[in-house]
Amino acid sequence: MNIDHILKDYDLSNLTIGVLGGHSGLEVCAGAKKYGFKTLAVVQKGREKTYSKYYASNQDGTGCVDEVMVLDSFADISKPEVQAELRKRNTIFIQNRYFWVYCNFKEIEQSFQVPIYGSRELLKLEERDHPENQYLMLEKGGIRIPKIFSNYKEIDRLAIVKVNEAYRKYERAFFVVTSTEQFEQESKLRIESGLITQEDLNKATIEEFITGAQVNFNYFYSPLTDRLELMGTDMRRQTSLDGFLRLDAETQLKVLQTGYKPSMVETGHVAVTVKESLLEKAFEAGEKFLKVSNIIGPFALQGAIAADKGNEEIVVFDVSMRIPGSPGTAYTPYTRYLYGENLSYGERIAQEIKLAIEQEKLNLLLT
Numbered sequence: 001m002n003i004d005h006i007l008k009d010y011d012l013s014n015l016t017i018g019v020l021g022g023h024s025g026l027e028v029c030a031g032a033k034k035y036g037f038k039t040l041a042v043v044q045k046g047r048e049k050t051y052s053k054y055y056a057s058n059q060d061g062t063g064c065v066d067e068v069m070v071l072d073s074f075a076d077i078s079k080p081e082v083q084a085e086l087r088k089r090n091t092i093f094i095q096n097r098y099f100w101v102y103c104n105f106k107e108i109e110q111s112f113q114v115p116i117y118g119s120r121e122l123l124k125l126e127e128r129d130h131p132e133n134q135y136l137m138l139e140k141g142g143i144r145i146p147k148i149f150s151n152y153k154e155i156d157r158l159a160i161v162k163v164n165e166a167y168r169k170y171e172r173a174f175f176v177v178t179s180t181e182q183f184e185q186e187s188k189l190r191i192e193s194g195l196i197t198q199e200d201l202n203k204a205t206i207e208e209f210i211t212g213a214q215v216n217f218n219y220f221y222s223p224l225t226d227r228l229e230l231m232g233t234d235m236r237r238q239t240s241l242d243g244f245l246r247l248d249a250e251t252q253l254k255v256l257q258t259g260y261k262p263s264m265v266e267t268g269h270v271a272v273t274v275k276e277s278l279l280e281k282a283f284e285a286g287e288k289f290l291k292v293s294n295i296i297g298p299f300a301l302q303g304a305i306a307a308d309k310g311n312e313e314i315v316v317f318d319v320s321m322r323i324p325g326s327p328g329t330a331y332t333p334y335t336r337y338l339y340g341e342n343l344s345y346g347e348r349i350a351q352e353i354k355l356a357i358e359q360e361k362l363n364l365l366l367t
Contacts, residue, residue, distance in 0.1 A: 003115055003366045010090045010115075012357050016040050016067075017350065018091040018114075020074060021051045022098040024345070027327045029064040031346020033057070035354050040091060042069045042077055044102075074102035078112055086114045092366065094349060095123065095322045115366040117349065118297045122321045128162065128205045134319040135205075141288040143301070144315050146208035152183045155206065161187075163204035165265075166197045174264040176209055189261070210315045212304035215274060217314070218329045219286045220298050220348055223364045224355055228286050229338060230279070231298070231345060232329025237268040269326035273333070278305065278312060285314050293321070296365060297352065298345055300324040323349070 017032035019025045021043035029039040029051075041051040048070050057063040069085070076082055077099075086093065093099075093116050100108070105124045112120075125133050138145050149155055158178055165173045173196045177183045183206075190196045214236070220229045244252065244262040274282065285301055293299075303316035323345050330344035343351070356362040 001110075001113070001120075001367060003363050006087065006113065006115055007362065007366075009087070012090070012362070014038070014090055015353075015357075016089040016091045017094060017353070018042060018086060018089075019094045020077070020096060020098040020102070021047065021068070022074075023096040023325045024323045024327065025051065025096065025098075026055055026064065027344060027346040028094045028096070028323065028349065029055070029346065031344055031348070031350045033064040033066075034347055035350035037350060037353070038066050038089075039064060040067045040069060040086075040089060041065045042071060042074075042082075042086075044074045045070050045072055074098065075104070078103055078107045083113050091115075092117055092353065094118075095120065097320070097322065097325060100124070100126070100322075117353065117365055118322060118367065119293070119295050120367045122293060122295060126319060126321055129203045134321075137289070137292050138316055138319065141292040143285050143288050144313060146210055146315060146317050148208075149206040152206055153180050155180050155183055158209040158211065159183075159206055160209045161201075161204050161206050163196050164200050166194055166200065172264050172266065175261065186261075189259075207317060210304040210306050210317065212306040212315065214304045215272060215314075216269070216300050216302040216324065216326065217282050217286065218298070218300045218324050218326065218345070219290075220345070220352075221290055221295060222352055223296060224352065224359065224361060228283065228290055229348075230282060230286070230334045231343070231348065232326075232332035232334055233272050233274055233282075234269040234324075234326045234328050234332070235272050236266050236302075237270055238264045239267045240265075242267075269328050271326075271328035271331045274305070278314070281312075281314055285316065289319070295321060296367070297349060298323045300326075 016038040018040040019028040021041040025041050032039050043051055048068055051065045052068040055063050055065050057066045091114055093114050095116055095118055100123045109121055124130055160174055160176050163173050165171045175186050177186055187201055191198055216234050218231045220231050241262045241264050300320040301316045302318040306313050306315050330342050335343040356365050
């Protein structure tokens, strides 16, 4: 991908920040709008009203989405005519989870002739069935991860089975087990109900369940300043697990006796904070990952704080190699400690692009 060749035809004084409508699209648009960029949400037909109606830019200054491009499906963004339209608008595209869920990795890496902010070749490594996946990167960086079971017959402790839903392949149908026998029972129930398939189960990751306080550490690396920043910390909200945990123990037992199994479908995030004594460990983990990934811009190490023999340690069990879907990180204090004000991810990305234009270093941010 020759970014310099594409940028040669761009009007850098009239850039558009583009993003798929979903995941963190509004976060990107709001930040870009604040820093004076035009914004474009590329959406799938039938899912456009959030961007074309409720958060559309208005003459009174409200809203953050200037333009909406409606496609029959998200995957159509890789069509040559769509790419040409994006280049015509001088678009820099911000990748999010949606971008890689709905589009073909190979097509985006090799054929998407639109500048992408960040490292486009790393996103496929989020997939656990990729041969050089996130676990290998974490281990190479010396970051603690949970014990990974190569075979379900090895399960000898509390473990989580990370398998995708049968219908929505990008969503989780995770379940927790404590033994080989329980794995076989729970798997059978989920396959018979149609929640998962045997094919997906065969590709599932089985890992030790860390019974610590769950925290996602959200980072930003700037090639312009060579500085790693902690943007904020959050935790996931999951349905129907969150609702189930609000029930008292007696009611939970009655519900479980009916055959009900709580699910872990991510539905949002909650801003949390960590005590200052953990910040050095958080930065060390981010620096270790940065060293083995050479990632540009936003990423997240998602895990838990385990307390082994009283020693608190960050254990990472998931990596986001692009903007995380958690705008609530803006309401944690970590960017204020650095900048004197709270910065959202969308604002920080737009700020970085604007600075790169001023320094004539935009190519350092794009792939």
